[in-house]
Amino acid sequence: MKPDIKPEDRLRIARQFISVLPQAQDIGMSLEDVGPGWVALAVEYDPRLAADAATGETHNGVIATLLDTAGGAAVITHPDSGLSTATLDLRIDYLRPAARGARLHARAECHILGRSTAHVRAVAFTGAIDQPVAIANGVFTIEREWRE
Amino acid sequence: MSVHKIEPSEVLEARRDAALAGLAGAAPYSGHMGFAFFRQGDEITGHLPYARRLIGNPVIPALHGGVTAAFIEIVAATELVWRDVWEAVAVPGPAADAIAAGRFPALPRTLDFTVHYFRAGQPRDSHARARVNRRGRRFASVEVDVWQDSRDRPIARGFGHFMLAG
Numbered sequence: 001m002k003p004d005i006k007p008e009d010r011l012r013i014a015r016q017f018i019s020v021l022p023q024a025q026d027i028g029m030s031l032e033d034v035g036p037g038w039v040a041l042a043v044e045y046d047p048r049l050a051a052d053a054a055t056g057e058t059h060n061g062v063i064a065t066l067l068d069t070a071g072g073a074a075v076i077t078h079p080d081s082g083l084s085t086a087t088l089d090l091r092i093d094y095l096r097p098a099a100r101g102a103r104l105h106a107r108a109e110c111h112i113l114g115r116s117t118a119h120v121r122a123v124a125f126t127g128a129i130d131q132p133v134a135i136a137n138g139v140f141t142i143e144r145e146w147r148e
Numbered sequence: 149m150s151v152h153k154i155e156p157s158e159v160l161e162a163r164r165d166a167a168l169a170g171l172a173g174a175a176p177y178s179g180h181m182g183f184a185f186f187r188q189g190d191e192i193t194g195h196l197p198y199a200r201r202l203i204g205n206p207v208i209p210a211l212h213g214g215v216t217a218a219f220i221e222i223v224a225a226t227e228l229v230w231r232d233v234w235e236a237v238a239v240p241g242p243a244a245d246a247i248a249a250g251r252f253p254a255l256p257r258t259l260d261f262t263v264h265y266f267r268a269g270q271p272r273d274s275h276a277r278a279r280v281n282r283r284g285r286r287f288a289s290v291e292v293d294v295w296q297d298s299r300d301r302p303i304a305r306g307f308g309h310f311m312l313a314g
Contacts, residue, residue: 020206021203021204021205021206021212022200022201022202022203022204022206022212023201023202023203023204023212023214023215024204024212025201026201026202047176048176048177048179048180049176049177049180050175050176050177051175051176051177051255052174052175052176053176059175059176059177059178059218060218060221060258061177061181061214061215061217061218061219061221061222062177062218064214064217064218064221065212065214065215065217065218066214067214068204068212068213068214068217069204069212069214072213084205084207086205086210086213086265086268087213087263087265088264088265089262089263089264089265090213090217090262090263090265091260091261091262091263092217092260092261092262093259093260094257094258094259094260
């Protein structure tokens with residue numbers, strides 16, 4: 001996205017980006033905030049996405065999908081980004097469970113952006129951001145031309 | 149002298165299939181996503197039937213990378229527990245009854261995992277197979293390949309560490 005883009009337009013474009021991803025819709029993901037090279041996303045609590053019906057804790061797969069989506073969105077919103085992006089690798093450390101009933105948040109930032117690759121760090125949390133449920137680092141590709 | 153009663157093969161195989169189906173469907177999330185397993189003897193292979201809602205990039209279209217990551221984690225964790233379930237259902241008795249009642253051993257806790265993405269997941273079925281590189285007393289290190297049309301052309305490979313339940 002261009003650096004001179006208005007904040008409300010950036011929000012609208014990023015929200016549009018999330019809304020067309022079927023899997024993001026399927027698990028109830030939404031955009032909370034966005035800036036140049038960073039996004040904040042959330043997933044509403046849904047018992048159908050639990051790891052265990054007894055504990056009700058949200059499955060790690062939901063956390064992985066949220067972090068991967070946030071990473072890609074952070075790359076796309078970077079002022080020097082290309083047309084699209086794909087995940088090259090993603091590493092996730094799981095630190096604590098995501099409790100029953102808790103809305104899951106993620107914040108991702110694209111802290112290094114080159115011509116062909118972008119580096120992202122992301123954090124998922126349910127309460128305070130400094131008590132994360134998971135942290136992630138990823139390398140994403142930058143597509144600067146449309147290819148078949 | 150105890151008389152060892154030979155159990156009909158189909159009874160044993162049905163109990164093994166039921167145990168695997170129960171284990172695979174224990175997490176509500178797995179049911180929602182459609183994660184399933186095939187079995188040949190004691191070898192299990194994860195199966196993810198294609199569904200439109202699994203798409204992450206609608207332009208290409210490609211499976212969501214998070215779905216691939218989730219599939220890898222579930223196949224790795226299931227592989228670790230399956231060994232214990234397999235032994236529990238080997239003969240009729242209290243251990244097999246517990247499994248039949250849905251009381252599975254606790255899944256290992258995922259400490260971390262890394263996914264390397266090799267190519268975009270096409271809008272078709274995916275398969276995954278785990279290999280336990282090391283299983284210690286407390287920790288296990290597992291590797292998972294995910295493929296679609298050909299096992300020789302994996303779409304992703306994951307490496308994870310798990311903490312085994314008590």
